[in-house]
Amino acid sequence: MSLKSKTLFTIGEFAKMAGVTLRTLRYYDKIGLLKPSLYNNIGHRLYSKEDFGKLQKILTLKFIGLSLNDISNIMKYDMNQKDLKNSLEIQKDIMENKIDHIQTIIHAITEAINMLNNSNTLDWNKFIKIMNLINTDKKWMQQYKNASNLRARIRIHELYSTNKEGWMNWFFDQLNLSDNISILELGCGDASLWCKNYSKISENWSITLTDFSSGMLEDAKKNLGKRKNRFKFKIVDAQNITFDNASFDVVIANNMLYHVNHIEKAFSEIKRVLKDGGYFFASTAGENHMKEMREIVSKFNWDNLTTQSWNLTKNFQLENGLDMVSKWFKKVKLKRYKDNLFVTDAMPLIDYIFSMPGNTKKFFTEKDIIELKKSLQKKIKTSGGIYITKDTGFFQGRK
Known part of the structure; x- marks a missing residue:
């Protein structure tokens, strides 16, 4: 089904095209995270093309590591949903930071593996380093806010x-x-x-x-x-x-x-x-x-x-x-x-x-x-x- 051929989608169509479950969409509706654009005369949920953009943002922020509560706070006050480019740029910045952090953890784990391969003994400080890296995971909500704030300050001057x-x-x-x-x-x-x-x-x-x-x-x-x-x-x-x-x-x-x-x-x-x-x-x-x-x-x-x-x-x-x-x-x-x-x-x-x-x-x-x-x-x-x-x-x- 082409997006160009329809303006509204049933929950089944929307779920299939987006690759999510009906249960997920119903739950997001229940907690107010992603409300359908409309309900038909018998109460069935109907989603618009713009809802795909909202769902993509939710799924990306969830992947980054934000809780549904954090995402809800972002979505609740994001009144500029049509500015998809700005939103995607911010998401890209955070994803790149996430990749950098994961690569740092992988490097620490690789060091520990190499030590075991070479001497069959492990400096337990290496394990502590790995745990510290994981436990001091970037505060992704703050990272998102920082990226959003910086882009907002630059954007108004550019526009x-x-x-x-x-x-x-x-x-x-x-x-x-x-x-x-x-x-x-x-x-x-x-x-x-x-x-x-x-x-x-x-x-x-x-x-x-x-x-x-x-x-x-x-x-x-x-x-x-x-x-x-x-x-x-x-x-x-x-x-x-x-x-x-x-x-x-x-x-x-x-x-x-x-x-x-x-x-x-x-x-x-x-x-x-x-x-x-x-x-x-x-x-x-x-x-x-x-x-x-x-x-x-x-x-x-x-x-x-x-x-x-x-x-x-x-x-x-x-x-x-x-x-x-x-x-x-x-x-x-x-x-x-x-x-x-x-x-x-x-x-x-x-x-x-x-x-x-x-x-x-x-x-x-x-x-x-x-x-x-x-x-x-x-x-x-x-x-x-x-x-x-x-x-x-x-x-x-x-x-």
Whole structure:
């Protein structure tokens, strides 16, 4: 039976095509995990084409290791079911993390087998290592949330930024890097700066990517794929940079210095590892960045909805950064990136709001989410869209 030939399917047809049992579908209906799109006049369940997408998501999340209760919480508040591509991308990210974890466990088991083959004795620490790896299995619910949150924050800019050049492309071009130089990036994250500009990289550059998080470095390697061999990677704390004095011609800190606890120490370390005449580039946001988003949140005055995390950049912003950088480097200048958002759909806005630390949908009823959605839809209908200020830029200084 072709999906194109029908718009609704009986429970038997749906189960057969999806490869699940009738019992499973009835149970998912009972617990509210997957309700049929319709019931016919005698009470029989009828499923739509969109229900295949919902079921696929449920089965994938179940395979990853989430409980039905966790999956129910995700599905309950996922009001953007039509965005199948975004959902599949998130699922793919988590599946790849799951594969990496399984491969680590397999490697530990293989080590134990090889030890038994070679000496017929086993270091019981190997068994403990295996158990620890299994018992400290990734918290897949948190992994899913992290991946969803990151994608929500990226997606709103990709969809609705008025400057289509994109921050990473613009920032890279502003660096105006010369040939035969050594480059250090602090807090490289998933290496987006280099992935998006790979064709512009000179073969004569020596590039070292660092991050405080080993997980982020793994994401960077995965994001670069086969191109990762072009780079060096190292776990580094910006407050204690483990490289010799005068090691680099350029140091880049792209939207990361506001995370540092002791920023003066970081500046001192950056200056130390820069060569004389070397350049330092530090990007950040301004105090008005996404201010309309904060106003939207504040309007609802809900106890469990906060804008506190959006104030994180106060430690190092466009407004206070010039004086801070100028204490350590000379000829410091600020350059702003001209951009804003004009959002014409409520759901990416809602996804962005709940992607911020401290905001989670589990504290809100479905009625609350619908109220938020209707309010935003009304504003969009009245004005044609919601304007949101973006204020980002970077400081350039020289040693």
